[in-house]
Amino acid sequence: MKPALQRSPFLTPEILIREPAGPPLIRAYLEGEPRMAAFFTGGHGDPASYLEKAREVDRRFPGSARGRAASLLHPATGPAALRLRRMVEEGGYFVTTGQQPGLFTGPLYSLYKALTAIRLAGALEPLLGRPVLALFWIASEDHDWGEAAHTHLLDVRNDLRTLRLPAPGGALRRPLHRIRLGESIREALDSFLSFLPESDFAPPFRELLREGYPPGRTLPEGFHTVLAGVLRDLPILFVDAANPELKAASLPVLFREMEEARRHERLLAGTVSRLAMAGYDAPVSVLKGGVNLFFEGEEGRERLYQEGKGFRLQRSGVHLQHEELRSRAEDDPTLLSPNVLLRPVVESSLLPTVAYVGGPGEVSYLAQLKELFQAHGLCMPIVHPRNSATLVEAKIRKVLDKSGLTLESLERPHHELASDIARGELPQEVRRALGELRAAIGKGGEALSRAAQEIDTTLRGPITRACNTSFAALDDAERKILQALKRENEITLMQVEKAQRHLFPLGKPQERIINMFYYLIRYGPEIIPAILNEFHVALDDDSA
Numbered sequence: 001m002k003p004a005l006q007r008s009p010f011l012t013p014e015i016l017i018r019e020p021a022g023p024p025l026i027r028a029y030l031e032g033e034p035r036m037a038a039f040f041t042g043g044h045g046d047p048a049s050y051l052e053k054a055r056e057v058d059r060r061f062p063g064s065a066r067g068r069a070a071s072l073l074h075p076a077t078g079p080a081a082l083r084l085r086r087m088v089e090e091g092g093y094f095v096t097t098g099q100q101p102g103l104f105t106g107p108l109y110s111l112y113k114a115l116t117a118i119r120l121a122g123a124l125e126p127l128l129g130r131p132v133l134a135l136f137w138i139a140s141e142d143h144d145w146g147e148a149a150h151t152h153l154l155d156v157r158n159d160l161r162t163l164r165l166p167a168p169g170g171a172l173r174r175p176l177h178r179i180r181l182g183e184s185i186r187e188a189l190d191s192f193l194s195f196l197p198e199s200d201f202a203p204p205f206r207e208l209l210r211e212g213y214p215p216g217r218t219l220p221e222g223f224h225t226v227l228a229g230v231l232r233d234l235p236i237l238f239v240d241a242a243n244p245e246l247k248a249a250s251l252p253v254l255f256r257e258m259e260e261a262r263r264h265e266r267l268l269a270g271t272v273s274r275l276a277m278a279g280y281d282a283p284v285s286v287l288k289g290g291v292n293l294f295f296e297g298e299e300g301r302e303r304l305y306q307e308g309k310g311f312r313l314q315r316s317g318v319h320l321q322h323e324e325l326r327s328r329a330e331d332d333p334t335l336l337s338p339n340v341l342l343r344p345v346v347e348s349s350l351l352p353t354v355a356y357v358g359g360p361g362e363v364s365y366l367a368q369l370k371e372l373f374q375a376h377g378l379c380m381p382i383v384h385p386r387n388s389a390t391l392v393e394a395k396i397r398k399v400l401d402k403s404g405l406t407l408e409s410l411e412r413p414h415h416e417l418a419s420d421i422a423r424g425e426l427p428q429e430v431r432r433a434l435g436e437l438r439a440a441i442g443k444g445g446e447a448l449s450r451a452a453q454e455i456d457t458t459l460r461g462p463i464t465r466a467c468n469t470s471f472a473a474l475d476d477a478e479r480k481i482l483q484a485l486k487r488e489n490e491i492t493l494m495q496v497e498k499a500q501r502h503l504f505p506l507g508k509p510q511e512r513i514i515n516m517f518y519y520l521i522r523y524g525p526e527i528i529p530a531i532l533n534e535f536h537v538a539l540d541d542d543s544a
Helices: 024-030 034-038 047-060 065-070 078-089 109-128 184-194 202-212 219-230 244-259 261-277 322-331 343-350 360-366 370-375 394-403 414-424 428-453 457-488 490-503 517-523 527-534
Strands: 014-018 093-099 132-138 150-154 160-164 236-240 290-297 300-307 310-313 319-321 336-338 353-358 382-385 388-392
Touching: 014 527, 024 034, 024 360, 024 382, 047 109, 047 353, 047 382, 065 078, 078 132, 078 236, 093 109, 109 132, 109 219, 109 236, 109 353, 109 382, 109 527, 132 219, 150 517, 160 184, 184 202, 202 219, 202 517, 219 236, 244 261, 244 290, 244 322, 244 336, 244 343, 261 290, 261 370, 290 310, 310 322, 319 322, 336 343, 343 353, 343 370, 353 360, 360 382, 388 394, 388 490, 388 527, 394 490, 414 490, 428 457, 517 527
Parallel strands: 093 132, 093 353, 132 236, 353 382
Antiparallel strands: 014 388, 150 160, 290 300, 290 336, 300 310, 310 319
16 A cells, blocks of 8 residues: 555645554565465455455355345445446445444544445456445444444544443443434434534534434444445445344354354364464464354353353353254344354355455454355455555644654654653753763763772772762753753644644544544545545556
């Protein structure tokens, strides 16, 4: 992915494309290291890999099979339905991505996943000679309410605001698609909107948010409505993981996982060992006896563990025989769901998927899954990293230019950065005097120590301690000088801190924290195609 530092002609923010950050495995995969072939199917920049994967998909989805896959999807608009029909009639493919739903769409990276999938689908279509559609999988079966039900944005005073939606009664450990929003969603949305400025672009976005998040709906439903509304003019479809038809269609894969749980545990453990031998950590632990399935019982969604000839629910300790578990899932397919390792397998088994767009964490855990895909009779899709972007507004660019700071330098803790800024403004005379004084103490201490040795060899210790005390006092004096400079440069440091809140809020990249509506309401819907235009995928230079 090449950097795009140019500014869009009609938008204030610069759109800076950065290489995805993450563990060493990410860098190895991006750079195409040969040892990655043991953990991934092909390479994300290799056209031949996509062509081979498309042939594998064609073998599994002959004739009407694509029509059955399409029946699991429910396009929200006429154009989306037409695109899906064309995919079925012409034997097309999907580029999928997905995310747990976040409050008011959560951080920017959900948007970036969708846009990268759209970009990759567009690049693959001429290569494969068939329609290729982007598809966003909404992970509505997740049960981490605390992770999903909050969001962050900057208000009109550039202060970072955090909104957390209180959990409705009994929400903990229940899948998100089961939890209906209460009246508290009105107050949360009112607060969210109050932090945003008025603009010509605001009314339709405010209306979209109110449409998506009324009391009685779920976080996944709101996420779907709003993200689909934001992307309504772009070629992307959405699917809810808890869709009853999709759940029923996924049962054969889930039952196979139940039956082969012990063998698949050994396969995954072996991959973890090979990753470790190659020098990489596995992000998802393989727990002894753990099954890659969750079951929703009286105490919520619980991980299944092998126990004798049946299974035990992790938290409640309830034991279920194999046939009982199977029968209950057949009666209500929404009770049984895949864990993070099995979900990509379920997706590829149901849909003609050639590629998956993932963030750094997903790329890492997908490295564990090649043999699990094979155990289910599948070839894993080509894994493509999502684009990573930073939006730099004009007011923040002005701070960077004035202070001479780089984007990367703002990633450091503010107190370290403030000290470096003050140290850089330390007058040359003060810097020279401090250096000379330290050198004099060191030189004088050594001379005194040598002379005193002739009197008493034990005197070296007290002299060394005296020198160290002098150095410490000098360090303290330097800190006080720097603090005085910080006070003099208080306005500059406040501006730098503001820039850090915009670019690295809470010490993390902007895309992992800030909500997209901060930018949409300021700069309007045209910011979406502007970002898409700056995004690049591995095949851009080869096929687009």
